[in-house]
Amino acid sequence: MSSTVPKSSNIFWHDCLVGKTDRQKLLNQKGCVVWITGLSGSGKSTLACTLGRELHTRGKLAYVLDGDNLRHGLNKDLGFKAEDRAENIRRVGEVAKLFSDAGLVCIASLISPYRRDRESCRALLSDGSFIEVFLNMSLELCEARDPKGLYKLARAGKIKGFTGIDDPYEAPLNCEIEIKEIDGVCPSPSDMAGQVVTYLEEKGFLHE
Ligand SMILES: Nc1ncnc2c1ncn2[C@@H]1O[C@H](COP(=O)(O)OS(=O)(=O)O)[C@@H](OP(=O)(O)O)[C@H]1O
Ligand SMILES: Nc1ncnc2c1ncn2[C@@H]1O[C@H](COP(=O)(O)OP(=O)(O)O)[C@@H](O)[C@H]1O
Numbered sequence: 410m411s412s413t414v415p416k417s418s419n420i421f422w423h424d425c426l427v428g429k430t431d432r433q434k435l436l437n438q439k440g441c442v443v444w445i446t447g448l449s450g451s452g453k454s455t456l457a458c459t460l461g462r463e464l465h466t467r468g469k470l471a472y473v474l475d476g477d478n479l480r481h482g483l484n485k486d487l488g489f490k491a492e493d494r495a496e497n498i499r500r501v502g503e504v505a506k507l508f509s510d511a512g513l514v515c516i517a518s519l520i521s522p523y524r525r526d527r528e529s530c531r532a533l534l535s536d537g538s539f540i541e542v543f544l545n546m547s548l549e550l551c552e553a554r555d556p557k558g559l560y561k562l563a564r565a566g567k568i569k570g571f572t573g574i575d576d577p578y579e580a581p582l583n584c585e586i587e588i589k590e591i592d593g594v595c596p597s598p599s600d601m602a603g604q605v606v607t608y609l610e611e612k613g614f615l616h617e
Contacts (some may be wrong), residue, residue, distance in 0.1 A: 434510035438469050439614045440509035442534055443605060445518040446527060446572045446581065449559060450551035452601065453518035456544065456588075459602040464514055466607075469615055472508055474501055476519035489570050495526050502530030509538055522572050524579040524584065537612070541584040542605060546595060548573045604605030 433439055445453045457473045464471040474513065476497070480487065484500060486494040501543050508515035521527050531539040551573065553559040563571035570576040581587075586608055588601050596604075609615050 416566065418494040420533035429510050429512060433617050436470055436512045437617045438512065438514065439536040439538070439617065440512045441514055441540060441544060441609070441614050442505040442506075442509050442530070443514060443516045443540045443609075444497070444500065444505070444521070444527065444530060445542045445544060446521045446584075447546060448548060448551045448578055449520060449571075450554045450600070451544040452595065453520075453544055455598050456542070456601045456605070457516045457597040460516055462603045463511050463599075463606055464615075467615070469514060469585075470512070471514040471516055472518075474505060474508070474515060474517045477499070496521065497532060498523070498526035501581065502526075502533055505530070505532045509534060514609065520572050520578070522576065522578045524581065538614075540586065540605075540608065540612075541559070541581055542586045542588065543581045543584040544601075545580065545587050545589040547590065550590065550593075550595065 429440060444509065445456055447453055454475055454477065457475060461471045461473050479501060480497075483504070484497050487497050498519065501517055501519060505515045505517045521530075527541065531541065533539070555561060559568060560574065562568045563574040572578050586604060588596060605607060606615075
């Protein structure tokens with residue numbers, strides 16, 4: 410499915426009098442998408458929520474789009490084969506773009522295992538406002554955590570096509586932020602969130 414060519418014809422873009430710049434002034438921040446990618450169990454949801462709380466504390470409006478949660482609603486018709494994952498990422502990329510246009514810091518946390526799908530989302534936000542955060546945690550660490558018992562089921566062959574076990578994960582080549590273990594130890598959730606907040610501050614996203 411193409412993400413740029415609409416299927417319908419005779420459709421027209423309608424601009425409103427209040428635009429992104431006006432909303433950003435109101436909020437005193439700049440809209441952007443923090444896209445967190447990594448294996449199941451790498452800490453995506455933890456980082457997303459910790460970052461969301463940190464921004465909230467600083468008076469910044471953020472909203473978390475979490476893969477697992479969206480699969481309960483917007484994406485409940487999708488499974489885990491490659492084309493479903495691609496459609497999952499495409500939809501969330503489009504929603505994230507809307508949140509960014511609304512002036513929010515949109516935090517998207519999805520495995521998003523395919524480079525091509527993440528790059529398509531990046532291409533939707535061409536002004537540097539797509540910030541890819543790679544949670545580069547080893548499979549060993551993620552599997553040892555296994556909070557939902559899914560790796561155990563995948564190893565037992567009870568889940569097929571599980572990312573990192575019998576389905577691929579393509580690591581980013583050009584992400585803005587990489588968070589990894591140091592001497593086998595993962596930074597704390599607040600340290601991980603701190604790295605992202607520092608980036609957002611330095612790039613001027615936390616002021617209009
Ligand atoms: N086959 C398979 N592979 C990977 N993950 C699986 C699978 N089946 C179910 N789950 C659960 O679904 C969560 C991942 O959903 P996402 O929407 O982030 O996945 S994706 O981006 O479309 O690949 C993922 O959540 P996280 O553990 O938070 O990553 C799992 O709980
Ligand atoms: N920085 C961290 N340090 C220690 N434990 C963590 C950290 N981040 C996440 N965890 C723990 O690892 C498990 C997986 O985290 P989660 O955020 O659910 O990962 P994901 O969303 O990538 O599947 C949870 O039990 C969580 O409490």
